[in-house]
Amino acid sequence: MNTETKKTVLVAVGVIENATGDIFICRRGASQHQANKWEFPGGKVEAGETVEQALTRELAEEVGITVERCQPLMQLEHDYGDKQVKLAIHKVTAFSGEPRGLEGQPSRWVPVSKLAQYDFPEANGPIVEKLTAPGA
Ligand SMILES: Nc1nc2c([nH]c(=O)n2[C@H]2C[C@H](O)[C@@H](COP(=O)(O)OP(=O)(O)OP(=O)(O)O)O2)c(=O)[nH]1
Numbered sequence: 001m002n003t004e005t006k007k008t009v010l011v012a013v014g015v016i017e018n019a020t021g022d023i024f025i026c027r028r029g030a031s032q033h034q035a036n037k038w039e040f041p042g043g044k045v046e047a048g049e050t051v052e053q054a055l056t057r058e059l060a061e062e063v064g065i066t067v068e069r070c071q072p073l074m075q076l077e078h079d080y081g082d083k084q085v086k087l088a089i090h091k092v093t094a095f096s097g098e099p100r101g102l103e104g105q106p107s108r109w110v111p112v113s114k115l116a117q118y119d120f121p122e123a124n125g126p127i128v129e130k131l132t133a134p135g136a
């Protein structure tokens, strides 16, 4: 398919931060797109939803938290060849509940200084860079 006709999938992504500054990440499933990569939880924005609504829904479904406060971090577009995505990334700075992998996915809290050791999808490079930049 050429780039003119390829549809871009809008994805709401949450960088969940705890009081210590650690970040919550999950591992994608073996049969998902970008299989087995680590990710910041989130998912596709559905028709009629705002990005924030989608983020709140996805984080409730996937990791069982209620988003109480979030702020835009950055937006990224990436073409994987088989799929083109636009990631609308928010930092989640207040939430209730303790995040865990509700869909059976491995998950963990990671210090920012260790994020770069994880195998994220290619699109995530700038997110990890921004989070680990001095003064971030
Ligand atoms: N959630 C998430 N998706 C990411 C990240 N980086 C990245 O390239 N993606 C891509 C992978 C997928 O193509 C897409 C997200 O789709 P998804 O599979 O999570 O969507 P979803 O939760 O609605 O799941 P599904 O119903 O389609 O199974 O965005 C990331 O950090 N987090």
Ligand SMILES: [Mg+2]
Pocket (backbone or CB within 6 Å): 041, 042, 043, 044, 062
């Ligand atoms: Mg998802």
